[in-house]
Amino acid sequence: MSTTTEPDAIVTSLALEARDILKHFDGVHALSGARLDVRGGEIHALLGENGAGKSTLIKVLTGVYSPDGGTLWRDGEEVEFHNVRVANRAGVSALYQELSIIPTISVAENILLGEQMPNRGGLVQWRALRRRAREQLDRLNQKIPLGRLAGELSPVQQTMVAFARALATDARVLILDEPTASLTDTEITELFAVLRSLRDEGVAILYVSHRLEEVFELCDRLTVMRNGETIVTKDVADSNIDEVISNMVGRPGGELYPDRDTATTDVAITVDALDGRRVKDVSFTAYKGEVLGIGGLAGSGRSELMRILSGAQKHRAGTITVGETRLPHSPGVGRALDAGIALVPEERRAQGVILGGTIRDNIALANIPEVSSFGVVSGARISDIVSKGMSDLQIKARSSRQFVGELSGGNQQKVVLAKMLARRPKVLLMDEPTRGIDVGTKAEIYRLIRELAAGGTTIIAVSSELPELIGLSDRVLIMHEGRIFGEVPAAGADEEVLLAYCYGKAEANDNDA
Incomplete structure (x- = not known):
């Protein structure tokens, strides 16, 4: 009502x-x-x-x-x-x-896209076009160069260009x-x-x-x-x-984060002196059943670290060891998956799912070895892993034949998780696992993460939200300019201290990695 x-x-x-x-x-x-x-x-x-x-x-x-x-x-x-x-x-x-935004045309053209272009005798009057575009940017107090290609702009500049276009239509x-x-x-x-x-x-x-x-x-x-x-x-x-x-x-909010303390003393993954394009000399150990949170400002190297660990990006130096098995240098995604490392990427729509494919196809394509024998794909096996994934993660859809692009953001994220969990990973990497997801679905994702940890899976989660890092993790590592600047137990962690680490403003303590 x-x-x-x-x-x-x-x-x-x-x-x-x-x-x-x-x-x-x-x-x-x-x-x-x-x-x-x-x-x-x-x-x-x-x-x-x-x-x-x-x-x-x-x-x-x-x-x-x-x-x-x-x-x-x-x-x-x-x-x-x-x-x-x-x-x-x-x-x-x-x-x-x-x-x-059309990245291959100028800012001015994007702003007046779809509107009547100022012209004389069929020829575009560029000076008038730029004047009209500048008027809209001035309303937003923006000094974006009108001749620059829109694809060269930062995300916030592209947003401002979209605003200017809306204002040009007298929205x-x-x-x-x-x-x-x-x-x-x-x-x-x-x-x-x-x-x-x-x-x-x-x-x-x-x-x-x-x-x-x-x-x-x-x-x-x-x-x-x-x-x-x-x-x-x-x-x-x-x-x-x-x-x-x-x-x-539709019910009292209650506790958003489940109970923790599922970490064991058994080593799941060891990273030693890892170097990448931005990542510098990163070393840490994560344990079976642990949720290890990684924070830091945008550009701190946290997402690059996840890509290197998953094999999606080459690294220049350092070693990655899963259990007692050392991975070859820059092993690639396939070798990393075989070793038990799986990544749920930050950009789920661009990197995590095929929007034009069904839920069934998305899960099956990521698990061909699991659903085939001697090169022949088994429809029954596909049905089994898809049914289990949809049930375990409570994916809301009309059926497994629904296109992923038709699902809500939270259910798209669950499809990505279902793909990776079907491989039964030892180490699950999650880059911004709840970005763009509502509070209720966040609680479901947190519950699932903790259930996986309780079953012995190691979770390494990157988040830009400090309350999430503190509430979800057992330990938190903070990266600054490519390095691990601070390490704290998540229970009772001080958000101000973590933020200071993010900006490189705090002195390293005895627990720093």
Whole structure:
């Protein structure tokens, strides 16, 4: 039952409103009477677990989907968005996590892409084009060179170019889907300043994020969805993170992290004096049943370390030993997998799954030796490992034949895990295991990690979220400029100390690696 403010009472102040939206696919109800109202000059958070209906509602708001019931209102007038172009003409524009930036054309051309180019006699008037593009960047207080190729920009600059394009279409309602997922802390601060300036111009901003700390720093109001329904809409100042989590999952938040202390004294992997392009003289030991967390700022070498350990990147010096077996120098992914090291990569959509393939095909292709004999693939074996993976990880899908690209981010991550776990790894490397995943699914991933550790698997997890490192790990290593700068037991770890290590500001203590 929705507890949103009755929309008719404030309809004149609403920039965009959805009333009692229904949408179903193959008999499954994705939206069941969802309601949302966004005011001009506010930043409004849309929250919920993966599968709660947020993405479907956004697609209805932007003309990608037509609702099966309910109505949309723009500035107090009922509207129908038959497609994205109609929504854009009405001033409603969405910016997704995967930005639609064309890397091979200039910043100026990207900003005016899809708009009427200034021309004379059929020839583009480049000076006028650049002037119009500069006007939009000036609104965002950005000094990005207009002639630079968009593919050469940083992630935050590409985001700003996407903003400028939306403003060039006179967008008055901006819908942002996980806009900070690939940004550093400094870039996030810059983005927030831009969003606040747009809010001050009267732009309505709908902000979708799984990072609740950001929501409480940035947003004015929030709406929580669950199972296709709107649960609550209220002022951010009148709520708190525990209440939001409770509304998202439909039960008290409780403890997010499971109990630890599954580590043994048996050595699982030893890394000695490892050197790469950025990684310098890294040495550590991880034990069976241990969850070893690795933190550090972007560029500290943490992801490169994971790629080297998995065989995906060559290293210049040093050794990797699994149990008592020393791997050959730069063994490659195949040899690393055979030795028992498996990687769940940071960029799951680009590196972890085939989006155009089914769940069944994704899991089977990563486990050909397990499902074949003498070169003949067994359909029965495929069915067994796929069924087990989907059951163990509670993958939510219509069937194993559903395309992975149709799944939520959390379920895509579970497919990546199912692929790797079918190989029964001794050491599981997880790079940002919960990035872009809602709180409820995070809890599931944490539970699964701890169950694997209890079964003797060693987990090495990289995370940019210090609370996650502290809550999930047995030990935490912090990298700075390619080296391990600090090591602390996770239980009772001080977040400020870890952050100081990240910036290389603390003195190494007696436990430093």
